[in-house]
Amino acid sequence: MAAPLELSCWGGGWGLPSVHSESLVVMAYAKFSGAPLKVIVIDGTWRGSRGDVPILTTEDNIVSQPAKILNFLRKQKYNADYELSAKQGADTLAYIALLEEKLLPAVLHTFWVETDNYFTVTKPWFASRIPFPLSLILPGRMSKGALNRILLTRGQPPLYHLREVEAQIYKDAKECLNLLSNRLGTSQFFFGDTPSTLDAYVFGFLAPLYKVQFPKIQLQKHLKQLSNLCRFCDDILNSYFRLSLGGLSPAGQETVDANLQKLTQLVNKESNLIEKMDDNLRQSPQLPPRKLPTLKLTPAEEESNSFQRLSP
Amino acid sequence: MSLVAEAFVSQIAATEPWPENATLYQQLKGEQILLSDNAASLAVQAFLQMCNLPVKVVCRANAEYMSPSGKVPFIHVGNQVVSELGPIVQFVKAKGHSLSDGLDEVQKAEMKAYMELVNNMLLTAELYLQWCDEATVGEVLEDVDQCCQALSQRLGTQPYFFNKQPTELDALVFGHLYTILTTQLTNDELSEKVKNYSNLLAFCRRIEQHYFEDRGKGRLS
Numbered sequence: 080m081a082a083p084l085e086l087s088c089w090g091g092g093w094g095l096p097s098v099h100s101e102s103l104v105v106m107a108y109a110k111f112s113g114a115p116l117k118v119i120v121i122d123g124t125w126r127g128s129r130g131d132v133p134i135l136t137t138e139d140n141i142v143s144q145p146a147k148i149l150n151f152l153r154k155q156k157y158n159a160d161y162e163l164s165a166k167q168g169a170d171t172l173a174y175i176a177l178l179e180e181k182l183l184p185a186v187l188h189t190f191w192v193e194t195d196n197y198f199t200v201t202k203p204w205f206a207s208r209i210p211f212p213l214s215l216i217l218p219g220r221m222s223k224g225a226l227n228r229i230l231l232t233r234g235q236p237p238l239y240h241l242r243e244v245e246a247q248i249y250k251d252a253k254e255c256l257n258l259l260s261n262r263l264g265t266s267q268f269f270f271g272d273t274p275s276t277l278d279a280y281v282f283g284f285l286a287p288l289y290k291v292q293f294p295k296i297q298l299q300k301h302l303k304q305l306s307n308l309c310r311f312c313d314d315i316l317n318s319y320f321r322l323s324l325g326g327l328s329p330a331g332q333e334t335v336d337a338n339l340q341k342l343t344q345l346v347n348k349e350s351n352l353i354e355k356m357d358d359n360l361r362q363s364p365q366l367p368p369r370k371l372p373t374l375k376l377t378p379a380e381e382e383s384n385s386f387q388r389l390s391p
Numbered sequence: 392m393s394l395v396a397e398a399f400v401s402q403i404a405a406t407e408p409w410p411e412n413a414t415l416y417q418q419l420k421g422e423q424i425l426l427s428d429n430a431a432s433l434a435v436q437a438f439l440q441m442c443n444l445p446v447k448v449v450c451r452a453n454a455e456y457m458s459p460s461g462k463v464p465f466i467h468v469g470n471q472v473v474s475e476l477g478p479i480v481q482f483v484k485a486k487g488h489s490l491s492d493g494l495d496e497v498q499k500a501e502m503k504a505y506m507e508l509v510n511n512m513l514l515t516a517e518l519y520l521q522w523c524d525e526a527t528v529g530e531v532l533e534d535v536d537q538c539c540q541a542l543s544q545r546l547g548t549q550p551y552f553f554n555k556q557p558t559e560l561d562a563l564v565f566g567h568l569y570t571i572l573t574t575q576l577t578n579d580e581l582s583e584k585v586k587n588y589s590n591l592l593a594f595c596r597r598i599e600q601h602y603f604e605d606r607g608k609g610r611l612s
Contacts, residue, residue, distance in 0.1 A: 166544055169540070169544040258500035262496075
């Protein structure tokens, strides 16, 4: 194929290949579309541009921002959406808008603005991966950037107090999660059996919220009650990222939720079967992209796993 | 409106029927009203018409200052004042009128998603065109085109976005598209983008005819 594609992005933790939503979106899309990405994780020696990550580099191009990177990959024939109808393509755009307007502000707030979370988790995590002396400046800058993004989305004048906005953005985010859960239902992915751009975006936005251990977790609690969304994230992690999971942070391993553990074990059993089928597919001639067989939950599992719908 | 106020308004709203003298306030037409505000006002008007709730439109130069949230349009119903499409939809719902009750959960999710898309792309474009006139308009136009393409595909050959009955999504899309098509701007590129999609044009015409002309309101100026 073409020259190697390199993706610079923030690293992983808590069982995720990356804790950064935008990086995750691109990584997931690459897996879904079969794009051979070489992932370069930002660590203490990184000298890239500031806060622009994820960035895709090829021989002659540098592309930033998830939407642009995905467009670029599609032009290189790595297209996860080629089976979608025109209407589904339109729906994808609409749902991404929903995610960005209704969910993202609260996710940004949870990571970067909520004081307990920011100072005990987010800031130390990012600072430890940025070379000194940038480690002293960049996290703060990212935090301010997040705050601005939140206030901008809300369309409020800059004079408005954050507290008033906070309640609204969490309410919107919870409603958005409910909507996503309703839309997904019992399907494997948002448009049937194969993952597409929308799945990459939902996964990218949801997974960090789902997995990262925070002191203040109201939104995470809400998400964990929507079991089909949790199953969605776990399925993708297990099917597409299992082999490249670096270290599970010790904190993550200790505090794994009991239900989640049960589900993971069941999924792992299934994935042995998938691995065998996957090997067969690898031997066969190259066809973009590969269809993974649907993960079917066993009947007993299905009963105990009936998700409770929250009324919005 | 804060969450507490919202809940309070809903409760009071439920108790009284829709009065004859409900009024919608917006800025003066022509010079004063902004593109984006005009779209918002049209959307609310279309929505109320679709719900069969009569409202009188009043233009005031100080409409923004009259509004409780500073945003226009706002409606004055009984002794309550509610601004912006979202809260107005809620308020109307509390009074027992809704356009989206017939939709299932998945359709409701879709409707909300498309409303965000419209807010995201069309509103941004309108705001951009109002305030800046420069060369980077190219990217904005591309977004508008993408949005229109999505809306056009979603609408297909149906009369409304969720087939036979209009919803708040139809009202919102109408408000924006109609405004873009009919407002005189320094450049026509924005309305040209919309005109590329014949089903969207037909959609606007249909709503204008059915909800504004036929009701004896006369053509929208």
